[in-house]
Amino acid sequence: MEFPVSRYRNLTVLLLVILAQLLLLGYQVRTNQDVRLIRVWAITAVTPMARLLEAGRSNTVGVLENYFLLVGVRDRNHQLEGELGKLKLENQYLKSELATADRARALNAFQSRSPSRTIAARIIGTGTGTNSKVVFVDRGSTSGILHGMAVITPDGIVGKVLAVYPTASQVMLITDPSFAAGVVSQQNLVHGTLKGQGHSTCLVDYVQNEEKVVQGELFFTSGDDRVFPKGLPVGAANVVRNGRTFKEIYVVPSGFQNGLEEVLIVLEGVHQQLPAAQASAQAAPLLPRPPETPVDAAAQKTEGPVVLNTDADRMREQYKRIGEAQGHVFGGPGTPNFNIKPSAQPKAVPKSPENAPEGTAEKPPEKPVEGPPPTRP
Numbered sequence: 001m002e003f004p005v006s007r008y009r010n011l012t013v014l015l016l017v018i019l020a021q022l023l024l025l026g027y028q029v030r031t032n033q034d035v036r037l038i039r040v041w042a043i044t045a046v047t048p049m050a051r052l053l054e055a056g057r058s059n060t061v062g063v064l065e066n067y068f069l070l071v072g073v074r075d076r077n078h079q080l081e082g083e084l085g086k087l088k089l090e091n092q093y094l095k096s097e098l099a100t101a102d103r104a105r106a107l108n109a110f111q112s113r114s115p116s117r118t119i120a121a122r123i124i125g126t127g128t129g130t131n132s133k134v135v136f137v138d139r140g141s142t143s144g145i146l147h148g149m150a151v152i153t154p155d156g157i158v159g160k161v162l163a164v165y166p167t168a169s170q171v172m173l174i175t176d177p178s179f180a181a182g183v184v185s186q187q188n189l190v191h192g193t194l195k196g197q198g199h200s201t202c203l204v205d206y207v208q209n210e211e212k213v214v215q216g217e218l219f220f221t222s223g224d225d226r227v228f229p230k231g232l233p234v235g236a237a238n239v240v241r242n243g244r245t246f247k248e249i250y251v252v253p254s255g256f257q258n259g260l261e262e263v264l265i266v267l268e269g270v271h272q273q274l275p276a277a278q279a280s281a282q283a284a285p286l287l288p289r290p291p292e293t294p295v296d297a298a299a300q301k302t303e304g305p306v307v308l309n310t311d312a313d314r315m316r317e318q319y320k321r322i323g324e325a326q327g328h329v330f331g332g333p334g335t336p337n338f339n340i341k342p343s344a345q346p347k348a349v350p351k352s353p354e355n356a357p358e359g360t361a362e363k364p365p366e367k368p369v370e371g372p373p374p375t376r377p
Contacts, residue, residue, distance in 0.1 A: 107262055110154040115270040116229055118152075119143060121263050124168065133173040133196065135159075139265060140167045148227060150266040156233040156255030157181070157221060158263055171263075174202055174234075174253055182224030183234050183251075186274060188212045191222055192249065194234060200256070202235070204249040209242045219251055223271050231272030 107120055119139060127134035139145050141164050149161045151171050159179065163170040172179055179196040183204060190211045192204040204219060217237050223230030239250040323329065 106154050107264060111264065115272065116266050117268040118264040118266050119145075121151075121169075121265055123260055123263065127170075133159075133176040133179075133198065134162060135171050135173065135260065137169050137171055137263065137265070138167070140165045140169050142166055144267055145169050145265060150228045150232075150269060151263050152228075152232055152266060153255045153258075153260075153263055155257055156235060156253060157228055158255045158260065160227055161265065169265075174255070175199065180225070181228055181234075182222040183219045184222040184274070185213055185237075186218040186220060187214070188217075189274075191224070192219075194219070194251065201238070201250045201252055204237070204251055205246060207247040207249060209245075209247055211247065213237060213240050213247060213249055215240045220274050229266065229269035229271050231274055 111118055111120070121137040121139040123135050124138050125136040127136075137151075145161060145164050147161055147164055151158045151160060157174060159171045159173040159176070160181075161169050162172040174181065174194065174196055175198065176196045177198045179194075181194045182191065183194045184191050188211070190207055190213050192207040195203045195205050197203055207213065215237055217240075219234040219237065221228040221230055221232040221234060233254050235251040235254045237249050237251050239248065241248050
């Protein structure tokens, strides 16, 4: 007995195909896709093969193609690098020329305003000494340069002429250890001597510890050295502290701030007044003094006058302590006793035969002089 399926094989296959088609149409309508399923299956089956073929092509043909293209790019890169280097050099040259023009303009403006007669010069060389700070300029005796003339810039002093040749001059900078010039502070008019230290800072020497100099105060030439005219800027004090004998004041020269390319040599100097010190714009308003209390008034009355503690005062205190420790009174009859205050000094005894020195009186004094007898240490 045959099965209906085997008997109606073709009809069964047709029914199955129609049923599958209906199922697929129903699925496509449900998912709302316009692409046919057969195309989706075909693309899904072909995509892995296409991906493998493209990877092989890019790794073989693409590498060779990029290599031949990069050969020309490499040459172009070298050419662009050369042009970029030339442009950098030209830019640096133009910047240098612009800076030179600005300095020349500043020198001309300073020459027109300054009462001193000056001549411009350019630095053409430097010295070869280990600690010396000297430079050479392109002006010599043919331009009227003489030994000892001042060399300045619009920002401050630079040095002085050390040696003169027909077409050049040797200039000692203010940072040279053998340089010295008279300076004065702007606010308190404290005089001192500017000395070179061999490096970027200078020392203002011979200023007493009692003098008032604040950090940041400007210094100007005082004209005491008869080389630099009075009123030229020197620099600002960046370090101010008390020393053993004199203050230690270090100044940063203002004439070196913009470099040294062009300088001015003072042919005929004219002294100028110091510029007035500018008050700080951020100064806070000062409060009035508080009212004095009875305790403060009493303490002020008991306090003695303020005395400067100098070397002579310290030596006097030292001898006073030695005399008190040894029980010795310095001085003799008729001389002041330095161990007590001047107001308590005994009056000098007038000369008489009784208190005359030994060898001048006929008889010894009858009454001894008040006070302990003089002894020798």
